[in-house]
Amino acid sequence: MRLGLFDSGVGGLTVLKSIKEHKLFDEIIYYGDTARVPYGTKDKNTIIRYALEAVEFLKNFEVDMIVAACNSVSAYAIEEIREHINLPVLGVIEPGVKALLKRDAKPKDHILILGTTATIQSQKYERLLHANGFLNITALATPLFVPLVEEGIFEGEILDSTMRHYFKDIKDPDFIILGCTHFPLLKDSLQDYFPNSILIHSGEAIVEHLQSNFDITKSSNSPTLKLFASSDPDGLKRVAKLWLS
Amino acid sequence: MRLGLFDSGVGGLTVLKSIKEHKLFDEIIYYGDTARVPYGTKDKNTIIRYALEAVEFLKNFEVDMIVAACNSVSAYAIEEIREHINLPVLGVIEPGVKALLKRDAKPKDHILILGTTATIQSQKYERLLHANGFLNITALATPLFVPLVEEGIFEGEILDSTMRHYFKDIKDPDFIILGCTHFPLLKDSLQDYFPNSILIHSGEAIVEHLQSNFDITKSSNSPTLKLFASSDPDGLKRVAKLWLS
Numbered sequence: 001m002r003l004g005l006f007d008s009g010v011g012g013l014t015v016l017k018s019i020k021e022h023k024l025f026d027e028i029i030y031y032g033d034t035a036r037v038p039y040g041t042k043d044k045n046t047i048i049r050y051a052l053e054a055v056e057f058l059k060n061f062e063v064d065m066i067v068a069a070c071n072s073v074s075a076y077a078i079e080e081i082r083e084h085i086n087l088p089v090l091g092v093i094e095p096g097v098k099a100l101l102k103r104d105a106k107p108k109d110h111i112l113i114l115g116t117t118a119t120i121q122s123q124k125y126e127r128l129l130h131a132n133g134f135l136n137i138t139a140l141a142t143p144l145f146v147p148l149v150e151e152g153i154f155e156g157e158i159l160d161s162t163m164r165h166y167f168k169d170i171k172d173p174d175f176i177i178l179g180c181t182h183f184p185l186l187k188d189s190l191q192d193y194f195p196n197s198i199l200i201h202s203g204e205a206i207v208e209h210l211q212s213n214f215d216i217t218k219s220s221n222s223p224t225l226k227l228f229a230s231s232d233p234d235g236l237k238r239v240a241k242l243w244l245s
Numbered sequence: 246m247r248l249g250l251f252d253s254g255v256g257g258l259t260v261l262k263s264i265k266e267h268k269l270f271d272e273i274i275y276y277g278d279t280a281r282v283p284y285g286t287k288d289k290n291t292i293i294r295y296a297l298e299a300v301e302f303l304k305n306f307e308v309d310m311i312v313a314a315c316n317s318v319s320a321y322a323i324e325e326i327r328e329h330i331n332l333p334v335l336g337v338i339e340p341g342v343k344a345l346l347k348r349d350a351k352p353k354d355h356i357l358i359l360g361t362t363a364t365i366q367s368q369k370y371e372r373l374l375h376a377n378g379f380l381n382i383t384a385l386a387t388p389l390f391v392p393l394v395e396e397g398i399f400e401g402e403i404l405d406s407t408m409r410h411y412f413k414d415i416k417d418p419d420f421i422i423l424g425c426t427h428f429p430l431l432k433d434s435l436q437d438y439f440p441n442s443i444l445i446h447s448g449e450a451i452v453e454h455l456q457s458n459f460d461i462t463k464s465s466n467s468p469t470l471k472l473f474a475s476s477d478p479d480g481l482k483r484v485a486k487l488w489l490s
Binding site for chain 2: 034035036037041042043045046143144146147148150151153156157158160161162164165230231232235
């Protein structure tokens with residue numbers, strides 16, 4: 001089976017990494033829209049337009065399934081993509097909430113959702129969590145985490161002061177949803193800041209979701225990867241080499 | 246006279262502000278490519294493509310002159326724009342260097358150039374400064390300043406730690422070229438960090454250049470402004486209201 005995976009840029013490689021490590025699919029086509037990254041600071045109509053263009057690109061490769069490895073796309077464009085193409089289409093938000101349930105989160109647990117401005121404004125995580133009975137939810141836009149990750153800053157003084165800035169009013173969440181595919185790269189620093197919280201990672205969530213809901217043959221080898229980018233494809237390949245190793 | 250001014254996003258509004266305050270032009274058409282911001286982390290060919298699309302948009306308004314109020318565009322695409330359109334086309338880099346000369350910078354003065362990754366990699370400032378006899382130049386990419394400005398963070402702990410990160414090896418420059426149109430919004434913090442340095446601002450530089458080289462009637466009123474954006478035009482107008490006041 002062939003999977004088409006896309007993101008605004010390099011962030012979705014964290015999802016690719018999880019799928020690859022679990023040896024799901026024979027081939028994965030990754031498309032990063034690096035010419036227009038980030039999506040998370042842009043408006044809904046723009047995000048939908050870009051998502052449909054990414055899907056058009058992936059159609060060229062006759063993929064069997066599409067994963068939008070981007071929370072901002074998952075927040076705004078999943079229905080539009082499903083109307084546009086006759087294939088299974090997965091976002092990362094529903095799997096993230098399911099992963100939380102699987103970890104025995106209780107209704108009164110404090111859930112902190114971190115995401116881009118677009119993802120948080122969509123309130124999609126909150127609606128899904130409310131629908132599943134959660135009562136104690138904090139949704140926080142942390143857009144500066146995206147350029148920090150893109151700059152390769154995963155720890156240190158700038159990240160610490162950025163965390164203090166965003167988290168000054170946040171007390172000890174039980175669970176933290178990393179609601180942006182860039183954020184798993186900050187997980188050690190986030191875990192240091194909130195040592196008692198359980199972090200939910202979109203990549204792991206989507207692997208659990210794929211394994212539970214789809215009949216995907218686990219192959220003995222890692223899937224073949226094909227990486228594409230709308231700007232500077234060599235840059236994407238360099239980051240992939242670093243992150244996927 | 247009607248001026249067409251464009252930038253990757255909101256940063257060029259700092260240039261618009263200077264031109265408006267000096268009451269140059271009767272009308273200014275501003276285009277911010279907010280759907281694809283930032284340009285400064287993207288590659289040369291992508292920046293050229295986006296710049297030509299912005300110019301195509303401005304042609305609709307029968308402008309008399311074009312200013313690329315973006316250092317990344319000025320670094321890579323000015324010649325391409327000049328080949329594309331039969332109008333005076335100005336970037337911000339040459340005027341910035343001329344403004345430095347006008348302030349009696351000496352060959353041995355230490356010049357610090359701050360810019361996006363794209364602008365610094367182009368080495369365009371350095372080449373121009375070398376051609377003008379300067380010998381002591383430091384060029385530094387400070388891409389995190391862009392999202393900080395877009396987040397409205399102009400001072401405080403995050404900016405201070407980001408400045409310490411970038412400036413740890415920099416000693417007391419005589420002049421600092423703010424080689425990105427976002428950076429004038431950080432000028433108070435930069436001046437606090439380097440109290441003895443003279444800051445060169447693209448907006449002021451372009452006003453000096455326009456007044457010295459073109460016969461532009463100074464009107465008694467501020468120019469009429471028309472603001473356009475490729476994503477979330479209301480967002481651009483909100484920022485403009487805040488910054489231009």
